[in-house]
Amino acid sequence: MKKNTRYSIRHAEEKGVTVQEMNSAEGFKIFSDLYFSTANRQQYHGHTRKYHETIWKTLSEAGIARLYVAFYEGRPQAAFEIFFWHDRAYYPYSGSASTDRSIPSTQYLMWHVIRAAKEHGAKTLDLWGSLPEVYDKKHPWAGFTLFKSGFGTRFVHMTPSHDQVVMPVLYLLYSIAYKIRSLIWKGGGL
Secondary structure: OOHHHHHHHHHHHHHOOEEEEOOOHHHHHHHHHHHHHHHHHHOOOOOOHHHHHHHHHHHHHOOOEEEEEEEEOOEEEEEEEEEEEOOEEEEEEEEEOOOOOOOOHHHHHHHHHHHHHHHOOOOEEEOOOOOOOOOOOOOOOHHHHHHHHOOOOOOOOOOOOOOOOOOHHHHHHHHHHHHHHHHHHHOOOO
């Protein structure tokens, strides 16, 4: 881990940040509220609440998805949804509160998740997306790339995903709607 990340973890611990695994309706509500709060604050449009409900319900019932929440002074500050599959753990979704930003709850939570993944037998924790090792510090993904790299990560280039179009007309309509949504979002709508 990088020196600043180690310092942040110790600082959060000194400030009394705690972590709970919360695989319940209450845990999902905390996670989804923080996820959508973060999407709003960072101005990105992730998946819908219904999508996340479906993913959570399906994968938690299968024993794959787990929720971890960091608390500071009794308030939820960060939440991660982690997937466990064979000897690998995945970190696809997270959210954080807009309050108490000086308390490094997310770093402390990630440290807890790293240890939990190891306890579950994971040999790898896939942090699921970042910029390449050399990147523009002004890029919208720079913040979470810096966060992830603080944990001593190794960048692995994967083949990009592609859409397999099976219904060209519907896909064209979807593409147009997506572009309109993106323009509205950038303009402060939605």
